[in-house]
Amino acid sequence: MLRRRLILLGPALAWWAVFLAVPVALVLAYAFLTRGTFGGVVPTFTLDNLARAADPLYLRVLLFSLRVAAIATLVALLIGYPAAYLIATLPPRWRTPVLILTVLPFWTSLLIRTYAWIVILNREGLINRGLAAAGLIDQPLELLNNEFAIELGLVYGYLPLMILPIYASIERLNPDLREASADLGGGPLRTFRRVTLPLTLPGIAAGCIFVFVPSLGNFIVPDLLGGGLSSMVGNLIQSQFLRARDWPFGAMLSLILIGLMGALLFFQAWLLGRQRREALDA
Amino acid sequence: MPDRPSRSIRSWGRWVLGLELALVLAFLYLPIAVVAALSFNASGLPTAWTGFSLEWYAAVARNEALLGAFGNTLIVGAATTIIATILGTLLALGLERAVRSTFLDTFVYVPMIIPDIVFAIALLSFYNLVFTSLLGLQLGLWTVILSHVTFGIAFVAVVVRTRLRHFDRSIEEASLDLGANELRTFRNVTLPAIAPGVVAGALIAFTMSFDEFIIAFFTKGTSETFPTQVYSMIRFGVTPEVNAIATVVLGLSITLVLVSQRLRGSLE
Amino acid sequence: MTTSPQAAPQGRRFGAAFAALALLAAACTTGTSSAGPTAGSTTAATAGSGTSAPTEAARPSGKIVVSNWDLYFPETLIADFTAETGIEVEWVKHTTNEDIVGKLDAANGTGYDVVLVSASFAEGLNNRGWLETLDHGLLTNISHLAPEADQLGYDPGNTFSIPYTWGTTGLCYRTDLVPVPPTSWNDLLKPAPELDKKVTMLATDRWLLLPALKVLGYSLNETDQAHLEEARDLLLETKKHLLAYDDTTFYSRLVSGEAALVEAWDGWCNYGIADETVGSKITYMIPSEGTDLWADTMTILKSSSNKPAAYAFIDYILRPEIAKTVVDLTLYKVPNPDAMALVDPAVMAQFPNLAMTPAELLEGEPLRDLGAAAPLWANIVTQITAGQ
Numbered sequence: 001m002l003r004r005r006l007i008l009l010g011p012a013l014a015w016w017a018v019f020l021a022v023p024v025a026l027v028l029a030y031a032f033l034t035r036g037t038f039g040g041v042v043p044t045f046t047l048d049n050l051a052r053a054a055d056p057l058y059l060r061v062l063l064f065s066l067r068v069a070a071i072a073t074l075v076a077l078l079i080g081y082p083a084a085y086l087i088a089t090l091p092p093r094w095r096t097p098v099l100i101l102t103v104l105p106f107w108t109s110l111l112i113r114t115y116a117w118i119v120i121l122n123r124e125g126l127i128n129r130g131l132a133a134a135g136l137i138d139q140p141l142e143l144l145n146n147e148f149a150i151e152l153g154l155v156y157g158y159l160p161l162m163i164l165p166i167y168a169s170i171e172r173l174n175p176d177l178r179e180a181s182a183d184l185g186g187g188p189l190r191t192f193r194r195v196t197l198p199l200t201l202p203g204i205a206a207g208c209i210f211v212f213v214p215s216l217g218n219f220i221v222p223d224l225l226g227g228g229l230s231s232m233v234g235n236l237i238q239s240q241f242l243r244a245r246d247w248p249f250g251a252m253l254s255l256i257l258i259g260l261m262g263a264l265l266f267f268q269a270w271l272l273g274r275q276r277r278e279a280l281d282a
Numbered sequence: 283m284p285d286r287p288s289r290s291i292r293s294w295g296r297w298v299l300g301l302e303l304a305l306v307l308a309f310l311y312l313p314i315a316v317v318a319a320l321s322f323n324a325s326g327l328p329t330a331w332t333g334f335s336l337e338w339y340a341a342v343a344r345n346e347a348l349l350g351a352f353g354n355t356l357i358v359g360a361a362t363t364i365i366a367t368i369l370g371t372l373l374a375l376g377l378e379r380a381v382r383s384t385f386l387d388t389f390v391y392v393p394m395i396i397p398d399i400v401f402a403i404a405l406l407s408f409y410n411l412v413f414t415s416l417l418g419l420q421l422g423l424w425t426v427i428l429s430h431v432t433f434g435i436a437f438v439a440v441v442v443r444t445r446l447r448h449f450d451r452s453i454e455e456a457s458l459d460l461g462a463n464e465l466r467t468f469r470n471v472t473l474p475a476i477a478p479g480v481v482a483g484a485l486i487a488f489t490m491s492f493d494e495f496i497i498a499f500f501t502k503g504t505s506e507t508f509p510t511q512v513y514s515m516i517r518f519g520v521t522p523e524v525n526a527i528a529t530v531v532l533g534l535s536i537t538l539v540l541v542s543q544r545l546r547g548s549l550e
Numbered sequence: 551m552t553t554s555p556q557a558a559p560q561g562r563r564f565g566a567a568f569a570a571l572a573l574l575a576a577a578c579t580t581g582t583s584s585a586g587p588t589a590g591s592t593t594a595a596t597a598g599s600g601t602s603a604p605t606e607a608a609r610p611s612g613k614i615v616v617s618n619w620d621l622y623f624p625e626t627l628i629a630d631f632t633a634e635t636g637i638e639v640e641w642v643k644h645t646t647n648e649d650i651v652g653k654l655d656a657a658n659g660t661g662y663d664v665v666l667v668s669a670s671f672a673e674g675l676n677n678r679g680w681l682e683t684l685d686h687g688l689l690t691n692i693s694h695l696a697p698e699a700d701q702l703g704y705d706p707g708n709t710f711s712i713p714y715t716w717g718t719t720g721l722c723y724r725t726d727l728v729p730v731p732p733t734s735w736n737d738l739l740k741p742a743p744e745l746d747k748k749v750t751m752l753a754t755d756r757w758l759l760l761p762a763l764k765v766l767g768y769s770l771n772e773t774d775q776a777h778l779e780e781a782r783d784l785l786l787e788t789k790k791h792l793l794a795y796d797d798t799t800f801y802s803r804l805v806s807g808e809a810a811l812v813e814a815w816d817g818w819c820n821y822g823i824a825d826e827t828v829g830s831k832i833t834y835m836i837p838s839e840g841t842d843l844w845a846d847t848m849t850i851l852k853s854s855s856n857k858p859a860a861y862a863f864i865d866y867i868l869r870p871e872i873a874k875t876v877v878d879l880t881l882y883k884v885p886n887p888d889a890m891a892l893v894d895p896a897v898m899a900q901f902p903n904l905a906m907t908p909a910e911l912l913e914g915e916p917l918r919d920l921g922a923a924a925p926l927w928a929n930i931v932t933q934i935t936a937g938q
Contacts, residue, residue: 001380008376009386012369012435016393019432023404024396037922038677039655057929061936083306086299088478096481097539098303104535105310106489108317108528109512116313118799119320123808126316142747145794159310160489164482169444202444210437210486213394227794228753231936237397242648243755244928245655245674247403254400261395262388269387399652406656414660421661500653503661504615504642514620514643516798 031252039245049252058236058253065232068147069215072154073162076211077204079155080162084203085196087163088170099167103160110157114224117156121149121225145227153221154211161210169203170196201275205268213261233257314532321525338526348527351511354423355492358507362430362491367484369431370438371476377439378446390440393433402500405429409501421503429501430491437490438483445479610858613638614663617650622666622846624875631866637859646754647671654680654851663854664863669704669845670756672711673919681710682850688861691868698908699885702845703916711847712864715817715882718843718906718914719757720836722801722819724828727810735761735837738813739788746791748810750803753795755931756917757842759785761813764839770915773923778930786937795935804832815844816903817882823901824881834903843914845885877904883911 034044087098105113120126121143128140143149219234231239237257240250324335342348377386393401405425413419453475457467473480495509502510512524620643628639644650647668653661659680667675675681686692689712705711721732729744730737739761741749752758756770762781763770772778793809801822803809814822819834848867850860866872873889876882878897883904884890890904898904920927 005376005380008372008380012373012376012439015369015432015435016389019405019408019428020393020396023408024400027400027404027407035922035925038674038919039924040678057933057936061932064936079302079306079309082299082302086296086303093543095478097543099482100485100539101307101536102310103485103489104532104539105314107492107535108314108531109509109524110493110495111509111512111516112317112524112528113313116316116320119316120313122806124806156309156313159306161486164486165441165444168441168479168482169447202447206440206444209391209394209440213391217397223753227792227796228935229789229792229794231932234397235935236932238399239928239932240925241399241403242652243931244925245651246925246928247655249925251400254397257397258392258395262392265391265395266384266388270384273382273384273387403652403656406653407658410657410660414657499649500656504640506643511620511643514645516645 027247028251028255028258030248031255033248035246035248039247041247046248049249052249053252053256061231061236062233062257064230065216065234068150068154068232069212072151072158072215073208073212075151075155076159076162077208080159080207081166081204084163084166085170088167099164102163106160110220111224113156114153114220117149117153117225118144121152144225145229147226147230149225149227150221150230150232153225154215154218157218157221158211158214161214162207165206165210166200166203169200169206202272205272209265209268216257216261317525318529318532321522321529323522338522339530341523342526342530345523347506348508348511348523351506352508352527352531354505355508358423358426358430358498359488359491361427362434363484363488365427365431366434366487367438367480370435370483370487371442371480373435373439374442374446374479375472378443378449390436390443393436398496401429401433402497405432405497406500421501422505423502423507425501425503426498426505426507429497430487430494434487434491437486438480441483441486442476442479445476449475610856610862611636612856612859613640614854614856614859614863615640615642615661616664616666616863617642617644617662618666619644622880624872624879627867627872627875631863635859635862635866637862639863651675659851660853662851663856663860665849665851666714666846667849668917669702669711669713669847670917670919672847672849673704674921675849676705676710677919677921680852682852682854682857683709684712684850685861688858689865689868691865694868694870694873694886694888696885696887696908698912701912702843704845704918705847711849712868713845713885714848714867715876715880716843716845716885716911717816717883717903718836718841718911719752719760719813719815720819720834720841721811722804722814722822722832722834723811724804724807724831725833726828726831727807731833732811732835733838735765735839737837738811739765739784741788741791741811745810747793748808749791750793750796750800750809750812751788752800752813752815753797755927757813757815758795758931758934759927760842761837762788764837764841767839770842771918771920773920773926775926778926782930782933785934789934789937804828816906817880820881820901820903841914843911843916845916 030041031049032045032047034042034046034048036042083102087095087102090098118125122128123140123142123144125143127143128137131137131141216232217234217237218232219238222228222230222232222235233253237250237253240246240253244250321338322334322336323332324337325332373390377383377390405428406421409421409425413421413425454467454471457471458464462470493509495513498507499510499513506514515521515524614637616639618641623641628641632638642662644653650665650667651671651674654665654675655678659675659678665675672681686708692708692712695708695712699713699716700707702708702713721735721738723732725731727748730742732738738749738751751761759778759781760770762784763772763777765784766777766780768774768777768781772781793803796803796812800809800812800814801818804812804822805825805828807828814834816834819832822832823829823834825832848864850857850864854860867876868886870886870888870892873884873886874892876884877889877893881901881904883906885908887908893904
């Protein structure tokens with residue numbers, strides 16, 4: 001058992017010990033040190049950064065980011081699940097190619113695609129021109145430089161991260177299970193609710209995390225599609241490290257964010273673990 | 283016995299799903315279509331179409347820096363995907379079967395929840411200390427690979443785990459009972475069963491590496507990757523050259539997918 | 551390759567040994583900039599025979615790594631430089647000052663030989679002790695720099711930086727879309743009703759606050775919290791009428807008509823003016839309250855292991871005919887009057903702000919490193935961007 005643990009867990013955990021735990025711990029430790037006059041870090045212990053983090057400004061930014069990320073995640077889930085479901089139930093020959101087709105757009109730079117959205121969404125852009133030509137509007141719609149554009153950008157940017165895990169978890173579903181449910185009188189909706197959905201929960205959970213977490217920390221989309229008119233957590237932390245050159249405070253904000261997310265993820269892992277234990281014991 | 287739902291309802295359901303997928307693909311490809319269209323626009327600005335032109339493609343062919351950066355990104359992406367997929371799959375198996383630890387189940391997500399800039403700075407400081415100062419090595423594509431693998435492992439592990447969650451182990455046990463050793467069982471039974479998860483995870487790892495900017499920028503030394511090159515070109519907004527190469531990449535990838543489909547079809 | 555040191559007659563034997571040593575040392579020092587500490591100096595004192603006069607400096611060679619914005623060196627500059635001197639130049643691109651400074655922060659001031667950053671950032675790097683104190687004796691072309699370039703507040707006497715380009719920040723607008731030509735920063739901060747949501751401001755902290763600070767009569771390097779909060783309140787009002795904070799595409803917004811009046815660096819406004827369709831309707835002006843004097847500067851890192859080559863590179867750029875090509879490419883002014891004199895008169899006519907004299911430029915307030923006030927500024931800007 002020990003040898004199996006070593007082979008399976010060893011490489012990845014060793015890698016993370018060296019390239020994740022050590023470097024990041026060193027930087028996060030700055031949260032309790034002091035900023036030098038011209039930037040840099042002075043090894044003087046302080047809790048000032050913690051006190052500063054309690055500013056309601058940062059809470060406001062956090063809440064705004066949580067809301068934006070949550071909406072993006074929800075929309076991505078609603079759009080992504082049916083798409084993943086269909087791909088997973090295609091004839092086997094088509095599954096991987098179509099899957100790759102959904103991911104292909106992301107093999108061009110995010111910046112290129114974001115600028116393309118600007119071309120599509122701005123006042124003289126495709127959508128407004130099309131709608132005006134069709135006579136449906138006489139004033140251009142404000143589709144850019146607002147929260148709508150940020151949501152659009154986030155959903156667009158992370159949709160494949162929702163589709164892929166859900167696809168993976170649906171794909172392994174035994175179609176016989178669905179057949180059996182149908183034979184026993186369950187309509188397609190019922191089958192979905194009682195059989196498919198619960199079994200794909202791990203995929204849904206993974207997809208939601210894959211979209212929610214990066215959305216929270218994204219700073220490109222609020223800058224470009226949001227016109228820089230709102231700040232999300234990503235902008236905030238970015239600003240501490242690169243503009244204010246205040247590494248200690250940036251580290252403190254990061255520590256708080258990581259702690260928050262870590263707690264949520266721990267809770268999620270515990271729930272899933274409990275569900276699994278119950279299933280095994282049953 | 284109650285009536286089974288009629289086939290027409292089920293096929294109607296599939297039509298709705300099919301339509302949804304088509305709309306999703308349209309959504310995903312709309313900006314791509316714009317990028318492609320702009321790459322043929324003679325004027326170079328997205329505000330006015332002045333005529334069809336291939337000059338931007340010619341510019342790309344001459345732009346060694348851009349092409350070189352793109353090649354670098356492919357190298358980094360391929361290496362990252364291979365290493366991360368192997369380590370991540372092993373990790374997933376280990377977490378699912380060899381331990382029962384809520385802490386480790388949570389830790390898998392840590393690479394994702396660390397803000398990019400923190401990671402970037404941490405890694406550069408670390409590399410500078412260990413590699414450059416101590417060992418005299420220069421940063422380059424290899425350090426980008428090291429960095430990308432670190433969060434690639436997490437994505438692969440999580441995705442493969444979703445596949446392992448309700449895995450029916452009786453088949454594996456049957457294989458072992460019939461005399462196959464563990465490695466054989468893994469190769470012939472387990473791996474095919476978790477393959478969609480591995481493929482999905484690998485796709486994510488590649489995609490994340492391909493498009494990753496800030497960590498690459500900090501840890502790349504003097505090399506350029508495609509994202510860092512493109513981001514540095516935004517001084518004037520996205521130049522048409524960049525649109526051209528994006529279109530080329532896309533065209534090549536789609537061609538690759540279609541060709542491999544053809545090949546598989548003719549093999550069966 | 552070194553030339554043999556002149557041996558005084560009585561030290562001829564030592565001279566030969568010395569020459570051998572010098573050749574050996576030269577072979578080791580001629581090399582990549584990435585190698586470790588150079589293998590011994592050619593002026594290594596041999597047993598004190600009072601021999602040689604100080605050797606001539608080795609002709610610069612090898613390789614340097616330069617960090618600069620993309621499209622900010624003329625296309626052939628590096629190739630021509632390498633062809634002439636044999637020095638290889640690796641041009642690494644950065645997108646913003648903050649990015650390259652962040653990288654230097656994390657790498658403790660190492661990784662490059664020459665770094666081009668804006669003035670206040672150069673001052674910041676120098677405050678961290680990472681910039682080489684420049685020996686003007688090694689820059690033979692420095693006489694071409696305008697005398698005013700010696701009086702730049704962030705680095706008087708150019709001790710750690712040499713200005714590459716310089717200019718001002720002002721208002722760039724469409725004469726056909728703005729009914730009354732602007733005269734003050736208030737025309738941006740409190741836009742006329744027909745300009746609602748058709749104005750943009752620069753996104754980088756220092757320039758985001760600039761219009762408000764000027765209108766309130768404060769310094770652009772203000773550190774007083776109460777003053778900054780006044781500026782903040784003014785900008786929060788402006789935000790309601792703002793299209794976006796935009797550092798990179800504001801001139802194409804002017805060209806498309808999406809924006810009518812934007813805060814812009816003078817050179818960037820020229821890109822709008824250069825447009826074939828509406829360029830003639832775009833104009834740049836400096837508001838009555840005044841503006842800044844910004845400069846992008848060339849610096850040498852103390853950690854560089856090939857400083858002679860770095861000096862040679864900077865010296866090359868100081869040549870008037872080379873600096874002139876910088877103007878042609880970037881449509882910015884260079885602090886090199888001899889270069890400006892070489893610029894095509896047609897170009898000068900098309901882009902009036904190129905004709906600004908150094909004396910006029912000096913009326914602007916140079917941006918300085920904020921030092922300990924940087925977190926305060928970042929906080930104020932966050933309050934603005936996160937505010938309603």
